[in-house]
Amino acid sequence: MTLRKVPVRVDLVIFAIRDGELQVLLWQRREAPLKGAWTLPGGFVEQGEPADEAARRILKEKTGFEEQAYVEQLFTFCDPKMDPRGDLVSIAYYAVVSASGESWDGTFHAARKAPKLVFHHGQVLDRGIDRLRTKTEYSTVPLRFLDDEFTLSEVQGVYEVLLDRQLDKRNFRRKILALEAVEETDDERRVGAHRPARLYRLSASRPYLLKEKGILFPF
Amino acid sequence: MTLRKVPVRVDLVIFAIRDGELQVLLWQRREAPLKGAWTLPGGFVEQGEPADEAARRILKEKTGFEEQAYVEQLFTFCDPKMDPRGDLVSIAYYAVVSASGESWDGTFHAARKAPKLVFHHGQVLDRGIDRLRTKTEYSTVPLRFLDDEFTLSEVQGVYEVLLDRQLDKRNFRRKILALEAVEETDDERRVGAHRPARLYRLSASRPYLLKEKGILFPF
Numbered sequence: 409m410t411l412r413k414v415p416v417r418v419d420l421v422i423f424a425i426r427d428g429e430l431q432v433l434l435w436q437r438r439e440a441p442l443k444g445a446w447t448l449p450g451g452f453v454e455q456g457e458p459a460d461e462a463a464r465r466i467l468k469e470k471t472g473f474e475e476q477a478y479v480e481q482l483f484t485f486c487d488p489k490m491d492p493r494g495d496l497v498s499i500a501y502y503a504v505v506s507a508s509g510e511s512w513d514g515t516f517h518a519a520r521k522a523p524k525l526v527f528h529h530g531q532v533l534d535r536g537i538d539r540l541r542t543k544t545e546y547s548t549v550p551l552r553f554l555d556d557e558f559t560l561s562e563v564q565g566v567y568e569v570l571l572d573r574q575l576d577k578r579n580f581r582r583k584i585l586a587l588e589a590v591e592e593t594d595d596e597r598r599v600g601a602h603r604p605a606r607l608y609r610l611s612a613s614r615p616y617l618l619k620e621k622g623i624l625f626p627f
Numbered sequence: 628m629t630l631r632k633v634p635v636r637v638d639l640v641i642f643a644i645r646d647g648e649l650q651v652l653l654w655q656r657r658e659a660p661l662k663g664a665w666t667l668p669g670g671f672v673e674q675g676e677p678a679d680e681a682a683r684r685i686l687k688e689k690t691g692f693e694e695q696a697y698v699e700q701l702f703t704f705c706d707p708k709m710d711p712r713g714d715l716v717s718i719a720y721y722a723v724v725s726a727s728g729e730s731w732d733g734t735f736h737a738a739r740k741a742p743k744l745v746f747h748h749g750q751v752l753d754r755g756i757d758r759l760r761t762k763t764e765y766s767t768v769p770l771r772f773l774d775d776e777f778t779l780s781e782v783q784g785v786y787e788v789l790l791d792r793q794l795d796k797r798n799f800r801r802k803i804l805a806l807e808a809v810e811e812t813d814d815e816r817r818v819g820a821h822r823p824a825r826l827y828r829l830s831a832s833r834p835y836l837l838k839e840k841g842i843l844f845p846f
Contacts, residue, residue, distance in 0.1 A: 459705035484703040486678035
């Protein structure tokens with residue numbers, strides 16, 4: 409038996425909410441094969457580097473974001489026929505970043521109306537959208553679309569985009585506060601002539617999953 | 628930059644329900660390093676072989692089961708420090724098989740009281756148990772613990788093991804039939820002096836996920 413030894417890639421679905429919709433960062437190939445075709449950002453894992461670190465490194469290269477971004481492994485594609493550049497393993501991740509970034513390497517596209525992607529990247533994107541939808545039901549991952557401090561209106565805006573419907577403001581506030589998913593800060597933000605809005609942050613006691621306690625986001 | 632080229636393994640969490648509990652098939656290492664230590668079954672992906680096929684191949688070698696088993700990718704471990712045999716990628720899968728198999732290569736252990744496993748295998752097992760619990764809530768994966776035809780009592784038995792509590796027989800039957808997850812066959816099975824029990828099979832119209840329709844198993 410010949411052992412199959414292959415290079416390992418990480419490929420990233422990088423989500424942000426921009427212009428009131430879920431968007432994904434794409435990149436146009438600058439070299440053959442398929443020069444000009446759209447791809448997900450990605451790169452090869454280096455000698456001695458765990459894949460998780462490679463995903464964080466590439467995320468930083470493409471967006472400038474480090475710890476504040478949420479990164480989660482999605483699925484691994486390992487089929488000798490999937491990539492014309494040769495046999496490889498592609499470990500796919502998805503990342504959730506705030507729209508406030510300024511050093512994007514690539515362009516954003518509506519996630520559900522993205523251009524055709526090369527290789528297996530269309531499947532990766534589909535899995536990313538599906539996972540994000542699932543996590544919207546029982547985790548605080550959607551809050552990672554916001555900066556470290558945010559207003560409750562901003563939180564509501566994120567959920568309205570992800571759920572694709574309008575939510576009642578009073579109900580939404582009552583529920584998100586009851587879940588203890590966010591906590592008040594001492595800061596306020598004034599926008600225009602409105603009353604200053606209280607700023608919140610991700611609750612330290614519930615940093616990620618609400619699933620353990622059997623709580624579904626009831627929005 | 629030196630490209631990291633590594634062998635690819637698949638490692639399998641093979642679940643069956645035996646002796647009224649969730650069990651997992653383990654294997655004792657026959658060679659150094661760590662001779663005698665417990666591991667998950669697994670093996671290297673061969674030249675030209677997709678990882679999914681490797682998982683099916685190894686499942687067949689270890690259990691005799693082919694198509695009738697449910698197999699799903701779990702998580703990929705890729706850290707140069709995790710395995711003393713050298714740098715590699717381990718793509719973990721879990722499989723759900725019926726207890727009626729006869730060609731087990733390994734021994735079964737209670738999944739939640741398994742002996743200490745080598746390398747990263749303890750983490751793989753934990754993820755497998757967690758994923759199976761999640762899938763119990765919204766998929767028909769638990770039905771794959773049964774043979775192709777089964778009685779409703781057997782289905783109830785599977786859910787009682789996975790949920791770790793007794794279920795009311797009348798309620799359970801009403802709910803599982805309302806979900807249309809199973810369908811009647813023309814066959815019956817007689818056990819002892821009891822009335823013959825109707826045999827059911829997995830519903831062709833809902834072979835796997837009920838999630839798309841927003842249905843949670845309400846048991």
